[in-house]
Amino acid sequence: MPPKPSGALRPVTITAVVDPVAALASGDLDENLYLYDTNRTAGSSGFGTPELRTRVRKGDRLLWNVIPLECETFVALSGIEIDRRVADPVREFYPGTDIAFWTATVKRELVKPVTYRLSFLLGGVAEPFTVAAEQALVGPVKEAR
Amino acid sequence: MAQQHGIIVLIDVDNALQERTLDGNAYWFDNMKFLGSTGEGTGGLVTIVPGAYFLDGSQATEQVLNWLPASLGAVPPTVPRNYLAEQALQTDRDALAHLAAVGAGDEAEVGRIKEEVGVRAKQSRSAKGIPTAKILDATGHVAGSDAADTYNYPTPVITDITGPAVEQKIMYPAQYGSPDMIYDGWYWAATVDTSRPGIYSYTMHIQLHELVEREDGLVWQPVDLTCTSALEVMTDPKRNAFTGAGLGVLPLPEFPPVP
Amino acid sequence: MKPKVNIVVMVDAVGALSDRTLHQGNLALVDDSPYGSRNPGTPELVTTVLPGQVVQWTAIHVDVQTPVEIHQITFLGPGEPEHAPPVTRPDPGYAAVPAYAAASGVLLAEPETASQTAAPPSALASNGLENHDLLVWEGIVPFTMAPGVPYRYRLSIKIHEGPNSLLHVDTPALLRV
Numbered sequence: 001m002p003p004k005p006s007g008a009l010r011p012v013t014i015t016a017v018v019d020p021v022a023a024l025a026s027g028d029l030d031e032n033l034y035l036y037d038t039n040r041t042a043g044s045s046g047f048g049t050p051e052l053r054t055r056v057r058k059g060d061r062l063l064w065n066v067i068p069l070e071c072e073t074f075v076a077l078s079g080i081e082i083d084r085r086v087a088d089p090v091r092e093f094y095p096g097t098d099i100a101f102w103t104a105t106v107k108r109e110l111v112k113p114v115t116y117r118l119s120f121l122l123g124g125v126a127e128p129f130t131v132a133a134e135q136a137l138v139g140p141v142k143e144a145r
Numbered sequence: 146m147a148q149q150h151g152i153i154v155l156i157d158v159d160n161a162l163q164e165r166t167l168d169g170n171a172y173w174f175d176n177m178k179f180l181g182s183t184g185e186g187t188g189g190l191v192t193i194v195p196g197a198y199f200l201d202g203s204q205a206t207e208q209v210l211n212w213l214p215a216s217l218g219a220v221p222p223t224v225p226r227n228y229l230a231e232q233a234l235q236t237d238r239d240a241l242a243h244l245a246a247v248g249a250g251d252e253a254e255v256g257r258i259k260e261e262v263g264v265r266a267k268q269s270r271s272a273k274g275i276p277t278a279k280i281l282d283a284t285g286h287v288a289g290s291d292a293a294d295t296y297n298y299p300t301p302v303i304t305d306i307t308g309p310a311v312e313q314k315i316m317y318p319a320q321y322g323s324p325d326m327i328y329d330g331w332y333w334a335a336t337v338d339t340s341r342p343g344i345y346s347y348t349m350h351i352q353l354h355e356l357v358e359r360e361d362g363l364v365w366q367p368v369d370l371t372c373t374s375a376l377e378v379m380t381d382p383k384r385n386a387f388t389g390a391g392l393g394v395l396p397l398p399e400f401p402p403v404p
Numbered sequence: 405m406k407p408k409v410n411i412v413v414m415v416d417a418v419g420a421l422s423d424r425t426l427h428q429g430n431l432a433l434v435d436d437s438p439y440g441s442r443n444p445g446t447p448e449l450v451t452t453v454l455p456g457q458v459v460q461w462t463a464i465h466v467d468v469q470t471p472v473e474i475h476q477i478t479f480l481g482p483g484e485p486e487h488a489p490p491v492t493r494p495d496p497g498y499a500a501v502p503a504y505a506a507a508s509g510v511l512l513a514e515p516e517t518a519s520q521t522a523a524p525p526s527a528l529a530s531n532g533l534e535n536h537d538l539l540v541w542e543g544i545v546p547f548t549m550a551p552g553v554p555y556r557y558r559l560s561i562k563i564h565e566g567p568n569s570l571l572h573v574d575t576p577a578l579l580r581v
Binding site for chain 2: 009010011013015017019021022034036037038040041047048049063065066067068069070071092094095096097099101103
Binding site: 176177179180181193195197206342379381382383384385386387388389392393394395396397398399400401402403 | 458459471474477479480481482525526529530531533535537538539540541542543544545546548549550553554555556564565578
């Protein structure tokens with residue numbers, strides 16, 4: 001597949017939209033979590049659900065961030081459980097803020113989907129909430145012969 | 146008192162600019178699924194507006210809608226709006242300090258400071274709402290010479306709200322806030338007349354900004370697009386919580402609790 | 405006589421959901437009674453009232469976009485040990501998990517089973533979902549109210565919906581001067 005015009009310089013961003021008040025009141029994070037990424041035209045699927053499948057290539061930079069539905073309410077991505085041989089996410093902060101995002105580089109070409117799991121801190125609760133469903137990184141579509 | 150309703154419009158700016166449409170590139174949310182909104186996270190959100198009226202028929206609560214646009218793949222809207230401007234100022238201050246320390250003829254060092262300072266872009270006349278002339282990338286750092294490829298998408302700007310919901314005077318949208326795009330910016334809010342239940346669509350006019358490389362440098366070009374959403378207005382009578390109907394006596398016990 | 409006394413119920417929704425209690429600063433009660441109410445700004449508010457006055461409770465959202473509503477107000481009766489002031493309960497005001505008084509084995513945390521009241525009023529809207537904003541919590545102070553004795557009530561709050569959405573306190577009261 002030919003690279004996008006903006007090249008491999010721009011990271012593939014995976015955004016988690018969360019309703020933290022609904023998640024805390026119902027005790028159900030999955031019901032109140034909507035995932036998206038910037039690779040829709042490259043073949044990502046599962047938009048708007050917790051089962052996002054992001055299409056990636058070896059060498060792609062990944063960036064995970066969070067948008068809360070109630071703009072004043074605290075939500076943060078506290079962890080990403082993924083095979084470290086595929087990607088090793090590290091947490092960073094937008095410079096000068098305490099708002100976190102996570103970045104990683106895809107270390108190899110993916111032949112099969114690689115699943116991962118996100119965990120979030122919601123409101124003032126000290127224990128992170130982990131998504132029940134699995135997210136995934138998927139490799140390039142095989143060319144038809 | 147009824148809550149205010151927040152509606153978030155998340156736009157896949159990269160694809161919207163490539164395809165020149167918001168169809169399939171805009172995801173809508175509100176926080177009222179539990180009151181009856183449908184289509185959360187899709188392009189087909191219908192926002193519930195649960196009105197109430199008193200027994201004399203007068204509208205009992207003011208329902209207020211607030212819209213927050215956001216770019217997918219950009220620095221999230223939770224990062225303070227003045228952040229981008231402060232980042233630009235801070236990098237300028239840092240670069241000035243470094244320049245003062247650099248010796249004469251040290252071209253490599255001056256070149257490095259130029260990278261640190263980043264690039265600025267001009268704003269074309271019809272572009273609205275660019276928070277700073279200095280370009281940042283998606284991690285909030287100042288973009289270097291590859292700014293045209295890595296630039297952080299500015300937040301989409303709502304320029305108007307039209308359509309049946311407005312024409313039929315169901316909602317009254319207006320812009321609020323200061324015109325200072327760096328610190329507060331305009332935001333759109335609307336009050337809703339809940340006396341006429343039904344489903345009413347509305348059209349959101351959104352301006353995206355594309356960074357274009359021209360001979361005279363980088364320029365922000367505005368791109369005007371539209372997308373639609375809808376309100377479902379309902380109204381129900383207020384009722385006394387103790388009696389289920391009208392005003393009555395408080396249900397105190399015959400004898401008070403022991404102190 | 406001031407015809408109406410307003411009691412304002414202010415809830416920090418995210419704080420209450422995170423701490424799972426309305427205490428610890430997550431609930432403030434304030435009234436506009438001119439007769440000297442006690443403990444304003446706390447869940448222990450004692451509102452001074454006169455018979456014939458209308459008392460109205462209104463929920464105010466500290467964060468304007470979070471849904472907080474009054475779910476139930478139940479006046480506590482005499483001689484019922486399970487409604488005694490919260491003494492040593494580990495989580496006062498936490499309604500979601502049943503808690504049993506050690507001695508009597510009586511369920512403490514279900515407002516609907518309190519012998520004092522009927523079922524909560526219907527907040528059903530025309531689309532079949534509950535909208536607690538439809539309920540007006542106001543009533544007239546009866547002339548039979550005994551003076552000088554605080555009439556405590558259980559104030560039950562609903563934040564959004566679901567298993568963790570109901571919280572209550574048993575500490576506020578009305579007092580006839």
